[in-house]
Amino acid sequence: MSDFGPFSVDPNSPPGYQTTGPQKPEADWITSLSDSIEHHLSSLCSSRTKAFIALMLFALVCFLPGFNSIPPVDRDEARFAQASKQMMETGDYVDIRFQDETRYKKPVGIYWLQVASVKATGQDWDAPIWAYRIPSLAGAMLSVGLTFLVGMRMGSVRSGFLAGLGMAAAILLGVEARLAKTDAMLLATILAVQWLLWEMYDLRSGLSKGKGALLWVALAFGVLIKGPIILMVSIMTIIILSIRERSVGWLKGSGWKYGLPLFLVITIPWFLAIGIKTDWAFYMDSIGKDMMAKVASGKESHGAPPGTYLAASIGTFWPISVFFILSVVWIWKQRAQRTVFFALAWLLPTWIIFELVPTKLPHYVLPAMPALAILMAEALEARATSWASLWGRIVSLLIPIVAVILGLGAPIGLIFIEGIINPAAFGLGLVAAGLGLLSYAVLTRGRVMAAFTLACLTAPVLYLSLHGTIFPQLRSVWISNQLQESVNMVKPCESVEVASAGYSEPSLVFLIGTDTLLTNGKGAADFVKEAGCRLAIVEQQQQPAFLEALGDRRGDFEQAATVEGYKLNGGKWQSFGLYRYKM
Template structure:
């Protein structure tokens, strides 16, 4: 099928941008940073902009080796703009900008690919269907990605996952476009892959390689794929983009950078379970279904169709024309992510993000098929009905929220259940989902892509009218108390007085307080570590001191930890409170006397033990 005329493509892409701005740009900076990881990214990026050191990210007085610098650079460029207090008072607009930009970019890339290379429909019904179908399919693919629960969560969060997934998606789409159209420049995907390596490391190369090998095998055309993509030259371009920073960082930081970034954050995360993220081997199967809600049944249909009937031969499927092979390519892309991260010892939901654009393509291409009037297998026809049931079921669950909202019990947000019980937001959520189910049912006999679009548009409305206000409630209850503690630190702190946070550890205290913070957990070693670190630990912005030189320390502590006996009997004076947090001024001599007693009972400091993700 030929590509749509350029004016139509431009209109569809403009609509896609507007929808992306609603989903990812609306109220991007109106809530604070979500603990625990985003403040570390934001503080590192802001430090780059303020100090002019753009080589190594640093946070809370320590180097941060966990991710390469591209996401920090993009955040830092926005932090470097003037007038931050007026247009970015919470710092979140700058920190979330790369994630939102990447999510909108993926929506555009998916829509543009389907507009330029429309995939052959399984059926055409009615006059004009052939010309309208590619536009609707392109729009539904963009929305299938944009409305994914995981894409929405990480696309509005100040971490590197959304940017990495977006760059991997763009590199893979450019690879397929080069394969589909020999007139395309062969080298376009490889610099983009280099940017992905600058965002999260060499895993980007591994995912692309597995995808291309699977696709070439299923297509029985590994040689043709090799000739069109020229991977040896391409990887040289990838290295040219990404390798200089790694060499400079290794030269600057030496062994600590090598051990932390390559040893821990890449090799060890793949081969061992870190941070207690132990999950069963099948973990990503439910994650895959949740990530594509509420149209997960369409994803399964699209995946089965894209792979096609299997044969008993070295090449298990029949080859497809390159320009008509996008669904199969998306299936290989999704399976590459599934296989690689299933093999990894450490498993996190965010690891599925690189597969969501592929899932969106499979959903949209499955939905462009006419299943009414007896077409298709029964289980294919049932997929649409099951999707409608999921949407309606979720609407009913929210409609009956009064039955389950009182069961919510979050220690950091003790009043959340009461806030939601009296709020009109939960019924509004139910209304959006029930409207989506109703429109999807009313349009069930319309042109196939149109019925999916009818279901998706009310869910677009759900994001600004209900989801973001609910997000604001959570920020007010969970994030604002930490920001108030940070303001109290700036207001009450004495020159040179050290700061600590014990119990519930929130890096946003460092970000908003602009102070080096010593973080200690809830264990009995906390007071021992704190006293020892105040005497001995050295980091940028924090010098060792004795109780004679600096007699007090400010301690932010949550109310549960404050009741522990080894903290409760220290005689601290409370000078501020907010939510579940208290700000204490603690006499260091009394702290050290208590610590001496703990040492006599056999406890010892352990803060110098290796902690790769220490901040």
């Protein structure tokens, strides 16, 4: 029996990991470093409070770089933030709109949270994008903390800490923590529900009234944030567990008699209000046009075959993915064990469903990541991670490969794209590459827990380089930001009206204003010819139509500025002219 968890050292551990008898340590610095890391890890995890505080600080270090310096990202983040902005502009907190168009794809929960976060900062609708990102940061932090809690309840303080550490370091959660979208906060609500399902399944004594209320409140918030996704994850988990138990008796302590009314009180008012306000069009759009379209075919050019997530998760779930692959043999052998079975009941149905749905985006499988992290942590705790075989060593190479590609490839890419040499990014990249190589060296000595810790410590160095220094300097990519700066420089008066021809990214509307007219060349010409303080942004391919539509008044207008950039959505370079009445 391990000192820190329920698993004994696996007697069937893969070749290369000694399980019996004292192992004579090699007298070198790698062994000494590994001993030190594992000693400090054990010391830290001797206290739940110390482990939790350390984990939260680590998560902040991973999530904060670039949080307030990366411009609005197209398209989803900018759409969510703009719809929240319009709620504050209009005072209508029921309807969801992007300019004059309805946005009936997701329920209202995330918009309310973004409005609340903006107000909490003392700002209003004109707040910068970081104020709208606060709910995502909070959701990511909660997800790390709840993963620690679930892992601790299912195993030990150390296994919970390792699972939470992997979550904080994972590439995908780090991205979602910096985007004003639904997914990080949805994950937090899912984790809260899964924690309480585990409590019911493990203890069989039912939940206290406080925990029962929390279960149903978390379900309600999850539904308000992203509709049925949280129900899918929890219901599939319940079905698999009940099939194993041949009973649903373990659910008797869920507090449904007071919890279900509480769930309905939280969710029904808005769902009823939006139905009445839109003559039930919200349900036609969100269920019929959005959800069913994604299920039936690859929507918005995001179709991909089954197995796509399995391949992509090697990168998106890094570094968890590497150590999970090395642990998969032990996980399968232990599938009958209660904690392993629960995590598999959470992981596998969710993953399979998303693999079968034609529309695929990397963040769709985020609800499965904590289960994967917990399974990996339990394998580490059981000293059952396979690394010594040829395939294990090849998989292990993904640790330094990702660190080198992101750490050194990104600053090199910055040189090619922007012509900027960033010494800080190169320095951080070298540190990250060095940590990745060190993690691999430690792993090949069989010190898997120390290797995983080093791999996770690579993450904040990478993210400080990527999110903190490189991404904000990619000016060519942030076209809307450039256009906003140019508009402010050449606008003929303080309150200028703007039209954009050939460029309709949501970030432009968020940055310049809700009244921005998205049109074509002729529409932009008609717009600037009208009386008032006006300016037209005209993409190069729209310029002939724009100039032709100006007709005899062409001489009254001038091109005040030119902006060039690379449009990620479409993958092409674009050039824009900013036209105004001659001054």
